[in-house]
Amino acid sequence: MGLIGTFAKGLAVTFRQMFRPRVTTSYPQEKRVKPQRFHGRHVLNRHADGMEKCIGCELCAGVCPARCIYVRGADNPPEAPVSPGERYGFIYEINMLRCIFCGLCVEACPTEAITMTHLFEMSTTDRAAAIYTRDELLVNEDGSANHAQPEGPLIDLNELSISDGWMRATAPSGRAAYEGIPGWTPSAGVGLRPPEQGQAEPPEPEEDA
Amino acid sequence: MTDWIDVLIVAIKVVAAFVIMLVATLMLIWAERKILADMQNRVGPDRAGPGGILQGLADGIKLFFKEPITPARVEKGIYLLAPILALIPALLMFLVVPIGRPFSIGDREITLQVMDLNVGLLFVLAVSSMAVYAVVLAGWSSGSKYPLLGGVRATAQAISYEAALGLSLVPVVIYEGTLSVAELVEGQSGQFFGIFPAWNIILLPSFAFFLMAAVAETNRAPFDLVEAENELVGGFHTEYSGLRFALFFLAEYINIFTMSALAATIFLGGWNGPTWDGALPASVTWIFPILWFGLKTFAIVFIFFWVRATLPRFRYDQLMELGWKRLIPGTLIWMIFVAIALAFDEFGAPWA
Numbered sequence: 001m002g003l004i005g006t007f008a009k010g011l012a013v014t015f016r017q018m019f020r021p022r023v024t025t026s027y028p029q030e031k032r033v034k035p036q037r038f039h040g041r042h043v044l045n046r047h048a049d050g051m052e053k054c055i056g057c058e059l060c061a062g063v064c065p066a067r068c069i070y071v072r073g074a075d076n077p078p079e080a081p082v083s084p085g086e087r088y089g090f091i092y093e094i095n096m097l098r099c100i101f102c103g104l105c106v107e108a109c110p111t112e113a114i115t116m117t118h119l120f121e122m123s124t125t126d127r128a129a130a131i132y133t134r135d136e137l138l139v140n141e142d143g144s145a146n147h148a149q150p151e152g153p154l155i156d157l158n159e160l161s162i163s164d165g166w167m168r169a170t171a172p173s174g175r176a177a178y179e180g181i182p183g184w185t186p187s188a189g190v191g192l193r194p195p196e197q198g199q200a201e202p203p204e205p206e207e208d209a
Numbered sequence: 210m211t212d213w214i215d216v217l218i219v220a221i222k223v224v225a226a227f228v229i230m231l232v233a234t235l236m237l238i239w240a241e242r243k244i245l246a247d248m249q250n251r252v253g254p255d256r257a258g259p260g261g262i263l264q265g266l267a268d269g270i271k272l273f274f275k276e277p278i279t280p281a282r283v284e285k286g287i288y289l290l291a292p293i294l295a296l297i298p299a300l301l302m303f304l305v306v307p308i309g310r311p312f313s314i315g316d317r318e319i320t321l322q323v324m325d326l327n328v329g330l331l332f333v334l335a336v337s338s339m340a341v342y343a344v345v346l347a348g349w350s351s352g353s354k355y356p357l358l359g360g361v362r363a364t365a366q367a368i369s370y371e372a373a374l375g376l377s378l379v380p381v382v383i384y385e386g387t388l389s390v391a392e393l394v395e396g397q398s399g400q401f402f403g404i405f406p407a408w409n410i411i412l413l414p415s416f417a418f419f420l421m422a423a424v425a426e427t428n429r430a431p432f433d434l435v436e437a438e439n440e441l442v443g444g445f446h447t448e449y450s451g452l453r454f455a456l457f458f459l460a461e462y463i464n465i466f467t468m469s470a471l472a473a474t475i476f477l478g479g480w481n482g483p484t485w486d487g488a489l490p491a492s493v494t495w496i497f498p499i500l501w502f503g504l505k506t507f508a509i510v511f512i513f514f515w516v517r518a519t520l521p522r523f524r525y526d527q528l529m530e531l532g533w534k535r536l537i538p539g540t541l542i543w544m545i546f547v548a549i550a551l552a553f554d555e556f557g558a559p560w561a
Binding site: 010011013022025 | 249
């Protein structure tokens with residue numbers, strides 16, 4: 001009898017599961033809401049006036065544990081500077097096949113030039129296409145970013161304009177002290193953002209805070 | 210004298226049975242994956258057709274167009290023969306199952322059963338035990354170690370559970386006094402005490418033994434040691450691909466369907482059920498027996514899938530122990546008990 005009882009108990013367990021909610025989704029049609037700090041594809045940001053934020057310091061390449069970033073800095077041409085600093089990254093490549101999406105480059109960057117977005121659909125049909133160059137990484141002046149694949153059922157390019165939450169929580173412009181002060185990169189959003197969880201409601205903007 | 214209309218009727222019935230089995234297979238593949246998905250909190254196949262209902266068809270088409278690879282070291286003739294040998298018994302078994310109430314056109318009575326053999330149950334048992342040859346031959350002719358192990362397991366498993374399958378049916382035969390499947394169904398019409406349907410399910414141990422042996426006969430989980438993906442790659446069909454693999458797959462699902470149909474017919478009253486003959490016009494009521502049959506068959510099929518979702522695979526020694534130390538003695542004791550009980554009922558106590 002013990003055997004039959006155990007057997008019935010097992011059957012009851014599996015039968016009960018039929019009425020539980022499903023944990024999987026029909027992926028391209030129903031996408032799951034990603035965590036705020038999701039680590040997706042990188043973008044290189046610009047200042048609000050259109051200047052590039054990258055100063056070619058190569059700290060991101062130095063910190064990268066997968067050694068997937070290749071940066072070469074060059075002096076800014078004096079007549080038409082690309083970045084506000086002395087130098088700018090005139091070569092910037094990320095090999096997405098090697099990248100482990102740890103986000104250390106974002107942490108290392110002194111100017112918030114490189115940030116991560118929520119887009120992760122970037123499969124390619126050849127390896128060369130997996131190396132993202134400046135053309136794909138650098139955001140346009142309006143804050144939109146280029147992507148190798150066109151928008152489709154799998155690829156929602158709007159995800160490229162959602163910056164990762166780590167950026168928002170730890171970057172100077174994301175700290176509580178900087179609340180209410182517009183200072184965001186295009187990919188991270190321009191202007192005032194709603195407060196993150198744990199932050200206070202933004203105070204009234206003061207002159208020269 | 211057989212005139213051509215009789216021949217035509219049989220031909221139509223054979224084709225119809227074939228189509229039913231193929232469609233049932235397509236539906237079963239989808240149903241199995243959906244039910245397993247439900248029990249595992251997944252969505253399951255949802256790409257092909259509404260709710261993924263064409264999944265079986267998509268699988269079939271895919272396998273059809275795949276390259277049939279013949280490995281170098283196979284025993285060629287037998288290797289090619291085995292998938293066909295698997296399919297034939299699977300198709301044959303269904304022929305004796307009545308799927309609905311007989312009806313008449315003119316003076317001709319047409320049974321919804323391809324052939325009512327007077328030894329129907331024996332035929333089923335004989336044919337079902339032939340299916341194991343395909344597995345053994347496939348395993349042996351593949352010239353590879355895992356298929357061979359699968360084939361060897363199939364031999365032992367078939368011998369153990371074939372006996373239990375046959376013995377579990379004996380009480381039904383003693384009780385109903387017939388081997389013909391059509392007469393078995395007729396014997397189950399009517400009610401006990403005017404309430405309960407007079408199904409052979411009252412021989413409950415027989416039903417349980419039959420189900421267990423049937424799951425083992427069709428090589429389904431938890432008795433799927435023959436293919437045992439985690440130990441034997443794919444068991445006997447490791448070296449098969451394309452259409453030849455599809456034939457094995459087809460045979461397996463037809464076997465599930467047929468075994469379920471048989472269980473429904475033998476123990477759950479077949480197509481018996483309320484038909485509301487007086488209340489509804491005859492053009493409507495003919496569908497009910499077929500519906501009841503389908504419903505009962507599906508209930509048994511569901512048990513197959515349910516058990517698969519629940520139980521892990523038996524270890525080899527557990528399989529043998531269950532077969533020889535539990536099922537066979539159990540069926541024998543139950544058979545003797547039923548025989549004695551019926552003898553008392555028929556002839557009275559010998560000392561009276």
